Amino acid sequence: ERTMILQTALLAVVVGVSSGAFNGRMVGSNNVINKLQVDISEEEGAMYVALEGPSDMWFGLGFNATGMAGTYAVIVDGSGEVTERVLGDDSPGRSLDTAMFEMVHQQVMGGVRTVLLKRDLVGISSDYLTFSANNGTPF
16 A cells, blocks of 8 residues: 655645756746655555656756755656756755666656656665655655
8 A cells, every 4th residue: 555645736845947957956936846746655665756847847856855955856857867866055966876766657748747756765875865654754
């Protein structure tokens, strides 16, 4: 059974959106993300993240942070590629070498990109967060 952590039409914690290359800064507003849903399945040992945003610009989601510096983030770029990063202070920070998020589904329709990502709950190092349905990880 999956535990739904968060579902919202608009979310103010988007790491950033931009029609340019990812630079780690907020450009635009939270209404760029049309849908965000995070489900955790303790039985599978996995989490699922559904994001819906513009198909021609990057958008992203940061976890367990109150600011940018040190934030673990997943970024979907304008071509649909997914990267994981540890963000810097007002900078893109560094890309993580090993991808934990796996693309389960991607669709582009009417200028909107919808992605469904899956990731193991346990991070492979201290750069990757460990998630639980009970730990209240902020977004």
